[in-house]
Amino acid sequence: MDSETDILPALPGQRLQRGVARGLRALGFACVEEMVLATGLRVDIMALGPKGELWVVECKSCRDDFRTDRKWQGYLDYCDRFFWAVDADFPADLLPEGTGLMLADAYDAEILRMAPETPLAGARRKAMTQAFARHAALRLQALRDPMGAAGEGRL
Amino acid sequence: MDSETDILPALPGQRLQRGVARGLRALGFACVEEMVLATGLRVDIMALGPKGELWVVECKSCRDDFRTDRKWQGYLDYCDRFFWAVDADFPADLLPEGTGLMLADAYDAEILRMAPETPLAGARRKAMTQAFARHAALRLQALRDPMGAAGEGRL
Numbered sequence: 617m618d619s620e621t622d623i624l625p626a627l628p629g630q631r632l633q634r635g636v637a638r639g640l641r642a643l644g645f646a647c648v649e650e651m652v653l654a655t656g657l658r659v660d661i662m663a664l665g666p667k668g669e670l671w672v673v674e675c676k677s678c679r680d681d682f683r684t685d686r687k688w689q690g691y692l693d694y695c696d697r698f699f700w701a702v703d704a705d706f707p708a709d710l711l712p713e714g715t716g717l718m719l720a721d722a723y724d725a726e727i728l729r730m731a732p733e734t735p736l737a738g739a740r741r742k743a744m745t746q747a748f749a750r751h752a753a754l755r756l757q758a759l760r761d762p763m764g765a766a767g768e769g770r771l
Numbered sequence: 772m773d774s775e776t777d778i779l780p781a782l783p784g785q786r787l788q789r790g791v792a793r794g795l796r797a798l799g800f801a802c803v804e805e806m807v808l809a810t811g812l813r814v815d816i817m818a819l820g821p822k823g824e825l826w827v828v829e830c831k832s833c834r835d836d837f838r839t840d841r842k843w844q845g846y847l848d849y850c851d852r853f854f855w856a857v858d859a860d861f862p863a864d865l866l867p868e869g870t871g872l873m874l875a876d877a878y879d880a881e882i883l884r885m886a887p888e889t890p891l892a893g894a895r896r897k898a899m900t901q902a903f904a905r906h907a908a909l910r911l912q913a914l915r916d917p918m919g920a921a922g923e924g925r926l
Contacts, residue, residue, distance in 0.1 A: 622918045637912055638919040646908035664908065668901050742897070746823050749904035753801035753819065756911040757792055763777045764793040 624722055628677035628703075629660070631722035636661055636673050636701045639718070639725030645671065648752045654743070657690050661701075662748055670736060670744055673699045673718065682710060694744060697731035779877050783832035783858075784815070786877035791816055791828050791856045794873070794880030800826065803907045809898070812845050816856075817903055825891060825899055828854045828873065837865060849899060852886035 625631050637647040645663040652658050661673040672695040676682040682700075692698055699716035702708060708717060708728075716731025736744065758765035780786050792802040800818040807813050816828040827850040831837040837855075847853055854871035857863060863872060863883075871886025891899065913920035 634916055634919065637916065641909070641912065641919070646905040647912060648908050664901065664904050668897075742823075742900075745897075745900050745904055746819065749819050749900055749907060750801040752904060752907035752911050753803050754796070756907050756914070757796065757802060759911070759914050761789055761792065764789065764796070 629675050629681070632675035632677060632701050632703065632720045632725075633660055635720040635722050636675060636718060636725040638723065639720065640671075640673075642724075645669075646752075648748060648755070651748065651751050653691070653694050654747075655690055655694075657687055659691055659694075662695070662744075664745065664748055668741070668745065669697070670695045670741065670748070671697045671699065671731070673701050675701045675720070676706060677703070679707060679710065682706075692734065694736075694740070696735050697733055699727070699731050701725055784830050784836070787830035787832060787856050787858065787875045787880075788815055790875040790877050791830060791873060791880040793878065794875065795826075795828075797879075800824075801907075803903060803910070806903065806906050808846070808849050809902075810845060810849075812842055814846055814849075817850070817899075819900065819903055823896070823900065824852070825850045825896065825903070826852045826854065826886070828856050830856045830875070831861060832858070834862060834865065837861075847889065849891075849895070851890050852888055854882070854886050856880055 625634055633649050640647050640663045644666040647661050647663045649661055650658055651662045659672050660675045663671040663673065672691045674688055697716055699718050700711050701718040701720040703721055704719060711717060714732060717729040718725045719728050780789055788804050795802050795818045799821040802816050802818045804816055805813055806817045814827050815830045818826040818828065827846045829843055852871055854873050855866050856873040856875040858876055859874060866872060869887060872884040873880045874883050
């Protein structure tokens with residue numbers, strides 16, 4: 617890692633997101649950030665594993681960030697496993713039992729506690745995988761072709 | 772469209788790909804380019820529709836580009852509909868019957884002839900949708916975090 621050329625994201629939560637995405641990629645998962653669920657809730661990271669597993673990771677940069685979170689239980693029905701990702705300074709004993717835990721920074725992440733598995737039903741898995749695919753492809757297209765993504769066609 | 776700020780792709784085939792992706796987005800499809808199938812074949816455009824439809828579009832920039840294509844029939848088993856995309860100068864009567872046809876340029880595309888529908892079986896649709904999702908998310912991550920995508924972790 618050449619830290620001279622590695623531009624860090626501005627916000628603490630974004631730095632954790634980047635490290636989690638790197639760490640999960642090393643485990644064979646592809647990640648998208650800020651995906652909106654059917655409920656309107658937005659997850660920090662949705663990860664799709666090599667066998668189609670769907671994991672949600674919520675990144676918490678500080679105690680207050682966790683304490684003000686009223687929505688995390690709404691994610692449990694939309695993933696096979698749910699994790700928190702925090703940095704080394706976070707008081708991890710605040711986090712509820714029965715959830716997964718990753719230790720992260722801007723560069724990497726590791727799983728400290730595996731989340732329990734609550735497999736999605738087939739119909740929801742299918743809908744979530746399609747939603748993940750469309751989210752990722754539309755974001756990619758917007759980066760590759762910003763003029764087209766602005767919705768300004770020729771006609 | 773402000774053509775002053777719109778950077779055209781270098782190659783004719785890439786210009787068609789961009790126009791097709793824009794045109795399909797207007798129809799509610801999300802597209803990825805250069806996706807590799809399980810067979811090892813690489814498709815120009817794989818598009819995922821709002822109902823989970825999977826379309827393949829092959830872009831042909833000239834007569835020779837089509838005449839040397841020995842692999843297009845290998846795509847038919849991996850999509851619900853198959854299209855060619857060509858520009859206005861292409862001799863469209865060269866193209867085989869029973870396939871779809873789009874007229875495209877760098878800015879947009881329109882469907883001239885709808886492709887026949889040959890719906891994918893459930894297991895293949897599931898595998899293809901997952902492969903599309905992983906392809907799109909990993910490309911997106913590589914653009915957003917090129918240092919991480921280089922596979923150089925901290926540890």
